[in-house]
Amino acid sequence: MSNQIGTLLRLEFKNKYGTYNVKNTKSWLKSAMYLVLIAGAITGIYFVAEIFFEMFDRAGMVYEALVILFTAVFIFLTFTGVSSTSKALYFKGDNEILMRFPVKFQDVFVSKTLFLIISQLILTVSILSPFLVAYGRVTEANIGYYWRIPAAIIFSVFIPFLLSNLLAIPGMQFTNRIRNKFALIIVILSIVMIGFFGAYMAVFDKMVTFLKNTEFSVFSPEVVDILKDVCLYLIPTKYFADILVMNNIYLAYPALIGLFGFSLIGTILVIVKLYQKTLLGNIEVEGSAFKKVTKNRERPVYISLIHKEFLEIFRSVNYSFQYFVLASAMPLMVYFCNSITLQLGKNEIGEQITLGITLLVMLIFSTIITSFSATSVSREGNNFYHTKIIPVPVEKQLFVKFSMYFLVSFIANLLCVAVILFTKQMSVSMAFSIFGMVQAIAVAMTLFSMKTDIKRPYFNLSGEGEIVNNNINTSSSIGFGLAVALVEGITGMILGYMVGADLALYVCAGIAAFLFIVAILTYTHKLKKQYNNIGN
Amino acid sequence: MIVIHTENRRKEMKKFLLIVIILIPIIVTVALNATGRLISMITPDNPTGIEIRSSLNQVIEKDDVIRVDIKDTSEFIMVDILPLMTKEDGINEPEKEENNVGDVDLVRQEGTNKYFVIPKKVGIVKIILSAIANVNVRRAVTFNVTSDSIENLTVYNSYESDLQESENYLVNHSQQLYFDIFPIEALSNNMVTWKVSNGTSVEITPNGYLTIREKGLSVIRVMAKDRNADLITKDIIVDTAAAVVKQKVGYVEEGLASNQYVNENFALDPENSSTTLVGEGVYSVTYVDPLTQEELSDTIRIEEVKEDDWDFSDRPEILYTNNGPHFLKAVNLLTRDPQEDVTFTLDDSSMADYENETGALVPVKAGILNITAKYKNTEKSLKVTIREKVSSFELMLGSEDAKLGIQLTRKWGNYWFDEEGELTNKFNFGLYNKANLFDVVWNSSNPDVISIENVEGTQDVVLTFSEDGAGLSSVISADLIVNNRKVPGLRKSFEFKMMDTPDYVNVYNFEEMKELAFDEIYNACLQSDIMATHVLSMNVGISIFGNGFLFDGSQIPSLPLGVGAISIFREAYQWGRYGVQQLEGKTYTDTQSVEKDLTFEELRMSNAVSIEESPNRGSCFTIIAPWKGKIAFKYMQVRNAERGIEVVWAKDVSFEGCILGDNNTYSVFAVYPEFPHGAFGNERAKLAFKNNVIKHSDGPGVAFAYGNSIDAESLAKGFMPDILVDGFLDIYNWHTQESFERMFSKIVVQSLLAYTSATQEAVNIIDKMMVQAFKDYFGSPVLNNIYYWKDNKKYVSVGMMALGAIFRTEAEQIVCNDPRLTVLDVPMEDEKGVPLSSTVNALKTLLKSFMDLDKVTYSSALVCYDFQGGKEPAVKPGDPVPQDYQLYARLTGQSVNLYE
Structure with missing residues (x-):
């Protein structure tokens, strides 16, 4: 490997993981902390994996579970591979910089590709290993099984990687076509989000049911038959499972090797023919540029500002996902989560917990949405100083932001309640009481988050200027929101059980009212001064 | 402060939000579990239901039937007591219904909620499960024990008669015969058929339709093959001697129908028969026995058809599921020969399974099925109603x-x-x-x-x-x-x-109870738990039979001392005094002199969710001033109130079979005026107890108190009614010396508050003073006889008590027929009249000064276990209260086996 490739590779690692100094105690501590976290995560994955395989084993479908696992991992790695490949090879901001340096395209490509492969390998090993070891434990596999795991992992890394390289360019062309179809993007992402969450809740429900009583198969005989039939046709992912369990190896190995060869050849051809051309083309095109001629319309100040806020989010895939997509998906996600946890709660404690648990679920999801307001000022980015000089009072500008957050959370919460009522999960009076409390707390959380961001904004002045990285404001907003949700929810459950729904409702409403008032007072206190202090 | 992002660490927002979303159900589930554990730690078990799941993890509903093969011992069910946080999650020994045909045993797998189902006898068996923590929480589950062997094959006719092999069956005309196979699940591949095994006097179709050919005896046989490949048969001897015609419906070629033709072709003995047309297509055939000259007649309906007319061989109107197959066949109407090349189709194939090769039609679900038979260009249709032959069913009440x-x-x-x-x-x-x-x-x-x-x-x-x-x-x-x-x-x-009298109304909710409380004409018979939203107030009162249901007063906003969830105030002024909500439109008058017996039976009552919330929750029952008529409490369970049952100035009250306990002060508080009193006609009041159990309360199980003017003359008269303790009185209400002193102080304070008003602060001060005072008093060696020693600690058995001091108690009024108990005097002075403690002395001085009373140191009376002279009490401190079934058996005098 040439020096340049090694240097570029080190640069990639530095970008992702930061600097590391062997002589620095902090670096050691940080590394130790990461290792502990990773170990914890792997242990957690192993625990979940055991339950997963035991659940399927009880139904006599443990091999099918392995096939399903490889299919899910394959799809996940391919899709994320397409995304990371596109970003790393084509859209990375540093390409602009590297263009100006005496580095060859091939070196850039090799270093980035190596980086992707190593990252993919680390990710795949971290996720797959605990699952495969758990499978071996559940099925009491022999030692030969464990020796075959590396082969399965290697195939699982390289085949999706190579396929994602093949699909990256078509993928990019597709995203370029729909790049300005913001409404369509929101709809597609919402559907994907709802589908993902619904599937996740279905699996979660099965696993919780299985944990409560491992005597049972959680799958009905009909579902078992369907899954067994489907798994027969999951090609090529069933071959990954086959090489592990020595099933049809005379078909599995050739198929996988053939697929590897085909995708490798394809990738080489794509890169040789198209990489440089595509790279140059992307650099010339700004990230989200599109042409749309619109009329200049004169609107009242308030409406103009709301319009601006809306467009700022609507025209950004990142922001749309963080806000509109989650808000759109919230009603159905609340329904999925509530219907399952409500049944769990009624069996575990009794009907009396309905108020508490619905409150808990709705508040948690509401927290996710309101956390977006924790970057209300930070998102101004390069335009922040503009907000100080325009002839609109700061309070009004902030009120506009608040209005939009309020409107979105109001509609999302209202739809949640409508879904809950429609599916008869609770009575009308209780549903609307919960709506009132959730909305009050949503307002409070919004105001808390906005004020936190005003006190300490995190501007992103590089790249497109979007807040794509998590920051402490968002984390603390979510953390606080979860704490409030837990307090309200558990209070509602305990009081609902011990003294009745009416008193529980009053107490929870009291907590919500208290937070609401405190939030307003906190928000309005020294608001203008703190805003003006930003950047001074 | 501004932070500008220059590092490019990958902590992407999207990934972060996705991880949070994935964690949401885990957070909610963990919060749920934690809440459940917390609630179960601080509240007593209160099971509300039983959920049963099959081995396929399907919830078993009330009318579901679990099928078990007689040879299968691996089948199991899972029984969960709801809510799942219930600590005592076991079930009592299952009860079996009397009408069960089959039999199973349930064997619990130790430490789990899994019960193996051990089949013992083929047939339907219904068992009732009940929760240990609450025997009134019950669920039934039905099993169908099947077998591969047919145990019974019965033949019967349309008149519900089962035909016996040992008796000749007299057949007068063609008719449908049926079979019943038990268990039907044992039938193999629909292999059941009819045939004539001997004789020529009859013919029978594969579906059991019998037609007569001639007079004489024949044997018909029904055969069924079971899954063990055994052939089960049943033979019936049919005798057609008394028959007149061959069949009830005959087919004749067009133009040939005539009396003579019918006689020749359809009469069994044409020579001795005559035929006449009596209606459209209906002929009457009369047969005269040549030997006996006895006349027998029958009718036959004749249909004229073409030579090649065909139809279904049998046209059943109704078929049943789980009842074997019906064979579809087409025949020529004239010759009765099978019609070949006929195809049969069903309009709804989900309703029945049809086997083309054998022609077997097996109904699957209820409904209307249209069957079409097609031969060349002609079609015949048959409409059949399918009904279910279920293996079991349930009534609204089981x-x-x-x-x-x-x-x-x-x-x-x-x-x-x-x-x-x-x-x-x-x-x-x-x-x-x-x-x-x-x-x-x-x-x-x-x-x-x-x-x-x-x-x-x-x-x-x-x-x-x-x-x-x-x-x-x-x-x-x-x-x-x-x-x-x-x-x-x-x-x-x-x-x-x-009910013993016809004036009871069945009630299901509080509104209905209010209706009865308004008119006070009819009595109430509860058929459901009742959630009271406010005090049920009555003027005269009605009797209530609770059927073990709960009258729940926990949602009543306010229950001050002296007010019951059910209150009967016969003195008009009491309404205003207690501020109890009056029913709109009802007129309340003074009804003390109304003579009406009231019985409160089998009622469970609770004024709070748990005993921790029982302070200041009034009474479950308050009855004031019924001077005439008897008040009877039978098999009552009152708990979680300040005072369980409060009866004030009631002349004749009895308690039988009650469980009295788990209340903040008393479970029974009986208040009387001085004796004699005109209200009672100068007669002494009566208070009777028979076969009751006193569980733990913070005060005495039963307390007797004086309730009238505080003046020397009245107090000196005494107030105690004739108290009779009959049968047994089990006392589980043991107090340590410390808690007894606190209890005594509480009673004194409450008694004082009945006659004076004081702020809460004053009450607290007085309470503290009293506790200290009684510490000295109860430490006196004169009172050693009230203590039972266990593990170096003193305990007091507090069954019934009457407070002395200024109130003249008369222990001799208490007659106790339970030999395990005794009535103890708890004096305040020794034999020489010296107060037992300085505090008593001070109290004596104080009371004499302020209240101008002659005597203020009357003894208290205590009914408790007799442990004098080395005797051991029947129930010792710390002994657990028996499980409900044992307790119930004791209260009713029935054997525990009845309950188990």
């Missing part, structure tokens, strides 16, 4: 609903409230499953008590209750009907036991 309360019984009043709120003696009853998929026939064992009217178009009935049935009972039963025959072993019954 045996699990029949045994409630301490006596494990259930009684009914004569009346209900209809939708308009008017009283009616009609009750809609029926099957649990309202889908009307199968047929039943109803019966009342005692129509004079309850008569039955069918509701058209359904399987439901309307029961009409007669007032003459008071004190009697009637069993309402439903039998499954297949082909007009009651299927053996498929009968479900429910016994309606009527």
Whole structure:
């Protein structure tokens, strides 16, 4: 490997993981902390994996579970591979910089590709290993099984990687076509989000049911038959499972090797023919540029500002996902989560917990949405100083932001309640009481988050200027929101059980009212001064 | 402060939010579990239901049937006591219904909620499960124990008669015969058929339709093959000697129908028969026995058809599921020869399975099935109603609903409230499953008590209750009907036991109770738990039979001391005094002199969710000033109140079979005026106890108190009624010396507050003073006889108590027939009249000064276990209160086996 490739590779690692100094105690501590976290995560994955395989084993479908696992991992790695490949090879901001340096395209490509492969390998090993070891434990596999795991992992890394390289360019062309179809993007992402969450809740429900009583198969005989039939046709992912369990190896190995060869050849051809051309083309095109001629319309100040806020989010895939997509998906996600946890709660404690648990679920999801307001000022980015000089009072500008957050959370919460009522999960009076409390707390959380961001904004002045990285404001907003949700929810459950729904409702409403008032007072206190202090 | 992002660490927002979303259900589930554990730690078990799951993890509903093969011992069910946080999650020994045909045993896998089902006998078996933590939480589960062997093959006719092999069956005309296979699941591949095994006098189709060919004896045989490949047969000897015609419907070629033709072709003995046309196509054939000259006649309907006309060989109107196959066949109407090349199609293949090769049609689900037979260009259709022959069914009320309360019984009043709120003696009853998929026939064992009217178009009935049935009972039963025959072993019954008098109304909710409380004419018979939203206040009072249901006063906003969830104030001024909500439109008067006996029986009452919330929650029952008439409390369970039952100035009160305990002060608080008193006609009041149990309370189980003017003359007279303790009185109310002192202080303070008003602060001060005072007093060696020593600690058995001091208690008024108990004097002075402690001395001085009373140091009276002279008390401190079944058995005098 040439020096340049090694240097570029080190640069990639530095970008992702930061600097590391062997002589620095902090670096050691940080590394130790990461290792502990990773170990914890792997242990957690192993625990979940055991339950997963035991659940399927009880139904006599443990091999099918392995096939399903490889299919899910394959799809996940391919899709994320397409995304990371596109970003790393084509859209990375540093390409602009590297263009100006005496580095060859091939070196850039090799270093980035190596980086992707190593990252993919680390990710795949971290996720797959605990699952495969758990499978071996559940099925009491022999030692030969464990020796075959590396082969399965290697195939699982390289085949999706190579396929994602093949699909990256078509993928990019597709995203370029729909790049300005913001409404369509929101709809597609919402559907994907709802589908993902619904599937996740279905699996979660099965696993919780299985944990409560491992005597049972959680799958009905009909579902078992369907899954067994489907798994027969999951090609090529069933071959990954086959090489592990020595099933049809005379078909599995050739198929996988053939697929590897085909995708490798394809990738080489794509890169040789198209990489440089595509790279140059992307650099010339700004990230989200599109042409749309619109009329200049004169609107009242308030409406103009709301319009601006809306467009700022609507025209950004990142922001749309963080806000509109989650808000759109919230009603159905609340329904999925509530219907399952409500049944769990009624069996575990009794009907009396309905108020508490619905409150808990709705508040948690509401927290996710309101956390977006924790970057209300930070998102101004390069335009922040503009907000100080325009002839609109700061309070009004902030009120506009608040209005939009309020409107979105109001509609999302209202739809949640409508879904809950429609599916008869609770009575009308209780549903609307919960709506009132959730909305009050949503307002409070919004105001808390906005004020936190005003006190300490995190501007992103590089790249497109979007807040794509998590920051402490968002984390603390979510953390606080979860704490409030837990307090309200558990209070509602305990009081609902011990003294009745009416008193529980009053107490929870009291907590919500208290937070609401405190939030307003906190928000309005020294608001203008703190805003003006930003950047001074 | 601004932070500008220059590092590019990958902490992407999207990934972060996705991880949070994935964690949401985990957070909610963990919060749920934690809450459940917390609640279960701080509240007592309160099971509300039982959930049963099959081995396929499917929830078993009330009318589901679990199928188990007689040889399969690996089948299991999972039984969960709901809510799942219940600590005591076991079940009592299952009860089996009397009418069970089959039998199973349930064997628990230790440490789990898994119960293996061990089949013992083929047939339907219904068992009732009940929770240990609350025996009134019950669920029934039904098993169908099947076998691969046919145990019984029965032949019967359209008149519900089973045909016996040992008797000749007299056949007068063609008819349909049926078979019943038990268990039907044992039938292999629909292999059942009929044939004539001997003789020529009859013919029989594969579907069992019998036609006569000539006079004489024949043997018909029905054969069924079971899954063990055994062939089961049943032979019936048929005798056609008394038959006149061959069949009831005959087919004749067009133009040939005539008396002579019919006689020659359809009469069994044409030479001795004559035929005449009596209606359109209907001929009467008369046969004269040449030997006896006896005349026999019958009719036959003749249809004229073409030579090649064909039709279904059998045209059944109704078929049943789980009842074997029906064979579809087409025949030439004239020759009765099989019609070849006929295809049969069903309009709804989900309703029945049809096997083309054998022609077997096996009904699968209820409904209307249209079958079309097609031959060349002609079609014939057959409309068949399919009904279900279910393996089991349930009534709206089952045996699990029949045994409630301490006596494990259930009684009914004569009346209900209809939708308009008017009283009616009609009750809609029926099957649990309202889908009307199968047929039943109803019966009342005692129509004079309850008569039955069918509701058209359904399987439901309307029961009409007669007032003459008071004190009697009637069993309402439903039998499954297949082909007009009651299927053996498929009968479900429910016994309606009527209240002893016809003036009870069945109530299901608090609104209905309010209606009765308004008029106070009819009594209440509870058929459901009642959640009271405010005090149920009455002027004269009505009797209540609770059937073991709960009258829950925990949602009543305010229950001050002296007010009961059910309050009967006969003195008009008491309403205002206690500020109890009066029913709108009701006139309240002084009804002290109204003579009316009241009985409160089998009622569970609670004023709070737990005993921790019972302080200041009034009484479950408060009855004030019924001077005439008897008040009886039977098999009551009152708990979680400040005082369980409060009776004030009641002349004749009795308690029988009650569980009194778990209240903040007393479970029974009886208050009397001085004796004699004009209100009682100068007679002494009566208070009787028989076979009761006193569980732990913060005060005495039963307290007697004085309730009238505080003046020397009245106080000196004494107030105690004639108190009789009959049968047994189990006392589990042990207090340590410390808690007894606190209890005593509390009673004194409460007594004082009855006559004075004081702020809460003053009350607290007085309470603290009293506790210290009584510490000295109860430490006196003179009172050593009230203490029982266990593990170096002193305990007091506090069954019943009457407070002395200024109140003259008369221990001799207490007659105790339970030999384990004694009535103790708890003096305040020694034999020489010296106060037992300085505090008593100070109290004596204080009271004499302020209240101008002659004597203020009367002894208190205590009914407790007798442990004098080295005797051991029957119940010792710390002994657990028996599990409910044992307790119930003791209270009712029944054997524990009855409950188990």
